Amino acid sequence: MFNATKNWKKLLAIEDEMALNELLLKTSSHRGAYKNADDVKIAQLWCALVENRKQMSSIDERLKRIEYILGGIIKRSHEDDDKLLKSLKNF
Numbered sequence: 648m649f650n651a652t653k654n655w656k657k658l659l660a661i662e663d664e665m666a667l668n669e670l671l672l673k674t675s676s677h678r679g680a681y682k683n684a685d686d687v688k689i690a691q692l693w694c695a696l697v698e699n700r701k702q703m704s705s706i707d708e709r710l711k712r713i714e715y716i717l718g719g720i721i722k723r724s725h726e727d728d729d730k731l732l733k734s735l736k737n738f
Contacts, residue, residue: 673698 656664674681677694684690 670695670698 656667659667674691674695677691677697681687681690681694
């Protein structure tokens with residue numbers, strides 16, 4: 648009914664194909680684990696999920712650091728504003 652292509656990844660947008668290839672490369676570090684699974688394809692998918700989760704955790708940590716830094720900057724800015732207002736009132 649449908650003409651299937653063996654290289655379905657070529658039908659993806661270029662950016663998506665590149666992202667998939669990068670994920671497959673990262674996932675290949677788990678080859679020893681998923682090659683020993685009863686269902687290699689499913690195990691490989693789980694390993695890809697692990698890689699995505701690790702990347703999300705890394706991004707979460709970076710975001711927390713950025714929020715902490717920006718929170719400090721905002722707090723100092725408010726403190727400086729308060730000091731300036733007090734000094735203007737006392738002037």
